[in-house]
Amino acid sequence: MGRAPCCDKANVKRGPWSPEEDSKLKAYIQQHGIAGNWIALPKKIGLKRCGKSCRLRWLNYLRPNLKHGRFSEEEDNIICSLYANIGSRWSVIAAQLPGRTDNDIKNHWNTRLKKKLLTKQRNEEESQTRQVFSINQKIKRENGSSLQEYNSLKELEFYDDNNQLQPVNTNIYFPQDQLCYPSTMNNITSAGLTYVNQQEKDNGSTRISGSTDLSSIESTGWGDMRSLICSPLVSDYEACQQDVTFDESMFYGMIQTQ
DNA sequence: AATAGGCTCAACCGCCAGGGT
DNA sequence: GACCCTGGCGGTTGAGCCTAT
Numbered sequence: 090m091g092r093a094p095c096c097d098k099a100n101v102k103r104g105p106w107s108p109e110e111d112s113k114l115k116a117y118i119q120q121h122g123i124a125g126n127w128i129a130l131p132k133k134i135g136l137k138r139c140g141k142s143c144r145l146r147w148l149n150y151l152r153p154n155l156k157h158g159r160f161s162e163e164e165d166n167i168i169c170s171l172y173a174n175i176g177s178r179w180s181v182i183a184a185q186l187p188g189r190t191d192n193d194i195k196n197h198w199n200t201r202l203k204k205k206l207l208t209k210q211r212n213e214e215e216s217q218t219r220q221v222f223s224i225n226q227k228i229k230r231e232n233g234s235s236l237q238e239y240n241s242l243k244e245l246e247f248y249d250d251n252n253q254l255q256p257v258n259t260n261i262y263f264p265q266d267q268l269c270y271p272s273t274m275n276n277i278t279s280a281g282l283t284y285v286n287q288q289e290k291d292n293g294s295t296r297i298s299g300s301t302d303l304s305s306i307e308s309t310g311w312g313d314m315r316s317l318i319c320s321p322l323v324s325d326y327e328a329c330q331q332d333v334t335f336d337e338s339m340f341y342g343m344i345q346t347q
Numbered sequence: 348a349a350t351a352g353g354c355t356c357a358a359c360c361g362c363c364a365g366g367g368t
Numbered sequence: 369g370a371c372c373c374t375g376g377c378g379g380t381t382g383a384g385c386c387t388a389t
Contacts, residue, residue, distance in 0.1 A: 140374085180377060192357075200354065
């Protein structure tokens, strides 16, 4: 047997409150206060409402000193900061924002702040990745390729829930056949990639395919390939399973490492 | 102007804790 | 200690509004 309902659902009104209902409830509470029994209250004042519904209406809408309307930047910051510390304890968060109800804050979080925060986080991550890549390119242009400089790209490796390094599955297209020197071929093999012979090339490019993890690419001295696979435009693991096409300018740094 | 899809927010639902008997 | 009742809370729903096509 389940829990007994708090009211006779067949005989109570549901849905939006009318101004008459609001004024009855408000008048009663202003005169008698809220001490007492919410369940018994609707009967006393002739409302066909559930006691819980009356309580909610009073707390979230009718009680004095409530703020309605837009949240300020400062309020947003307080909510975000508290949410980061204590999670979805809306009543505790509401206690820090005079005039706001837990319901208001919950709605505001679910409809706006959550998205706002996600977008902000994503932008920050992308900007960070872009920065690493741009430093990498700068080093390459100014000093030639120094493999040690690419160690910062380690943070672009992908790990699963068990902290295991995940391989990147990709086809890598080179623009010019002559760039595949024998030493290049050795690096391809030791990185766990497969060289597909030139007869399979599309539109003049040579295809190399296979599965590898990024650290093994780096260990072959292919820092540039690693950075290209993890380029800022493909900064998540799913995207790194896509094919990568090297153009001549991208290949410049790699020739330096040979 | 019509329609579909997205967004907002008031209201509801169900669970849990605490107090009274 | 067991049971019941109520208040409080967080999650979810859905009507109405808004916007894009």
